[in-house]
Amino acid sequence: MTGQFETRLGELGVTLPDAPAPAANYVPYVIVGDMVYVSGQISNNGGDLITGKLGDNMDTAEGAAAAKTCAISLLAQCKAACGGDLDRLVKVVKLVGFVNSTADFTEQPQVINGASDFMVEALGDTGRHARSAVSAASLPLGVAVEVEAIFQIK
Structure with a gap:
């Protein structure tokens, strides 16, 4: 049986992938009590990395689309942390977004809106969260976001 969140994702044309494996010496998530801390998820499209630098060879809309792919991977990790039952999700508490951007690029919030907007579209009020959006001189493997x-889970 598909739960309410995965039904909504399906309506949006999104099927959660398998949770990506970590690329180094860390775990994809840690559960402490009813909180799940998910490691940073990098921008990818079906396993193909979305690389680039905002303010150089990517525009804000492309960056927002890359951020949305990060949000999809975050939900895949949350689902894994919930033993496959995404309906155990109570709240998206906080997102922290890093944008590979030039020194003069100032639209990091609009880029990370790609992740934030998706969380709210897919999860409704459960997806509303606190957030930070910061610039980075570079990101792992040259990814954009x-x-x-x-x-919080139950």
Whole structure:
């Protein structure tokens, strides 16, 4: 049986992928009590990295689309942390977004809106969260965006 959140994702044309494996010596998430801390998820499209630098060879809309892919991976990690039952998700508590951007690029919030807007579109009020959006001189593997999250689960 598909739960309410995955039904909504399906209506949006999104199927959660398998949770991506970590690329180094860390775990994809840590559960402490009813909180899940998810490691940063990098921008990718079906396993193909979305690389680039905002303010140089990517525009804000492309960055927002890359941030949305990070949000999808974050939900995949949350689902894994919930034993496959995404309906255990109570709240998206916080997102922290990193944008690979030039020194003069100032639209980091609009880029990370790609992740934030998706969380609210897919999860309704459960997806409303606190957030930070910061610039980075570079990100792992040259990706455009990386987003980490804190979720509350039951």
